[in-house]
Amino acid sequence: MKGEAYTLLQETRQELGASVILIANEAGQALLYEGIEPPQTMDLLAALGAAGLSALQEIITASFKGWGRNAHQGDQILMLEVDPGIILILARAPFIFLVILTDKTRLGLARLLLRRLANQYPWERLLTTAQRHELPLRKDKSMSETRKQLFRDLWAR
Amino acid sequence: MRIAWDRRELLLKVVYYGPPRAGKTTNLEQLQQMIAPEHRSDLISLNTYGDRTLFFDLLQVSLSQVGGLTPRVSVYTVPGQPRYRRVREIVLRGADGVIYVADSAPERLGENVRLWHQMHQQLRRMHQEVPILIQVNKRDLPNALPTSSITRALDPHGRYPVVEAQAKHGIGVKESFMQILMMILTGETV
Numbered sequence A: 001m002k003g004e005a006y007t008l009l010q011e012t013r014q015e016l017g018a019s020v021i022l023i024a025n026e027a028g029q030a031l032l033y034e035g036i037e038p039p040q041t042m043d044l045l046a047a048l049g050a051a052g053l054s055a056l057q058e059i060i061t062a063s064f065k066g067w068g069r070n071a072h073q074g075d076q077i078l079m080l081e082v083d084p085g086i087i088l089i090l091a092r093a094p095f096i097f098l099v100i101l102t103d104k105t106r107l108g109l110a111r112l113l114l115r116r117l118a119n120q121y122p123w124e125r126l127l128t129t130a131q132r133h134e135l136p137l138r139k140d141k142s143m144s145e146t147r148k149q150l151f152r153d154l155w156a157r
Numbered sequence B: 001m002r003i004a005w006d007r008r009e010l011l012l013k014v015v016y017y018g019p020p021r022a023g024k025t026t027n028l029e030q031l032q033q034m035i036a037p038e039h040r041s042d043l044i045s046l047n048t049y050g051d052r053t054l055f056f057d058l059l060q061v062s063l064s065q066v067g068g069l070t071p072r073v074s075v076y077t078v079p080g081q082p083r084y085r086r087v088r089e090i091v092l093r094g095a096d097g098v099i100y101v102a103d104s105a106p107e108r109l110g111e112n113v114r115l116w117h118q119m120h121q122q123l124r125r126m127h128q129e130v131p132i133l134i135q136v137n138k139r140d141l142p143n144a145l146p147t148s149s150i151t152r153a154l155d156p157h158g159r160y161p162v163v164e165a166q167a168k169h170g171i172g173v174k175e176s177f178m179q180i181l182m183m184i185l186t187g188e189t190v
Helices: A002-016 A039-051 A053-063 A104-120 A143-150 B024-034 B082-092 B106-125 B147-154 B173-186
Strands: A020-025 A030-035 A076-082 A085-092 A095-101 B002-004 B009-017 B044-047 B053-062 B070-077 B097-103 B132-137 B162-164
Touching (some): A002 A030, A002 A095, A002 A104, A095 A104, A143 B173, B009 B024, B024 B070, B024 B173, B070 B173, B082 B106, B097 B147, B097 B173, B147 B162, B162 B173
Parallel strands (some): B009 B070, B009 B097, B097 B132
Antiparallel strands (some): A020 A030, A020 A095, A076 A085, B002 B009, B053 B070
16 A cells, blocks of 8 residues: 555656655654655754644745635645755645755646645555653653753764 | 654754844854754755745754653744734744743843733733743843843743843853753753
8 A cells, every 4th residue: 555655656756856755744754755865854844843734834824825825725835945956845734745856947847746646645544643642751850860861962062 | 742652752842932133043053053963953944935934943953862752852933023923923833842032132122022922922822831931132232231121021020030141152042942941841940
């Protein structure tokens, strides 16, 4: 089943000449990706995911009123110019579809293909339910010990 | 705050809030330089294609494992300009802790107070009760207001911890960041 999803990603990426294409859940965890992963992709994705997918959608709506005119609610596309290419994000709950383009002339095509991709497969099958639990840190340990442990090796020398 | 059990990660969100040009992005830039590269991402400013901006900066930081989990912190700034009130609220949503960056210049006191109240309104509206730390920045200004004048205007009852800073020189940046994380993770100040 996952093989079929992977093939779809591969086809779309090749059609676009994109360097990477991926699908993440709303927490920003990549569920499936295809292509070469530029170093900042996962960080960007995780950061966007941490903002929350619905927040991301709202930001897109608030910042790109003209853009979203023809898009359906929950089907907004965001473009970011980040080295080494252009990142195109389709925010459609509960997923984030992301593609990195190196060829700017394919932006229009990329928007179309991302939407097609989102409709082409029951992506929900990739999703595992995120669990919420109580934080296990608020007990026992002394403050200084926690602090020492937490920030160990964090700072550049 | 979320836990990704499959990766044993604790996902946290810290937001730098405050008036325009108070030094929020400078804090992130300094943090980026101070943190060992293997523990952080690049600082990403979300500039869109063309002349539109998504209006926030973010930096990801991984801490050392504690309680069997690796905390991964997404650090955001909000845009300070009045017209971006809505974007500020969206970025603030889901925050686990806030560092309020106040400007020490006397002429910015009104803005400090206005944004401070706006932040509280937004948090109340979203039913979010989160640890807040006040960072009084630009202490090196020759005409800087006394810290006590600023904090009295913001927090007359002294409920929130205060850190003095000169973010552009890196002073107080690390302390603020560590303190807000300790407040989030342990519920206490240090």
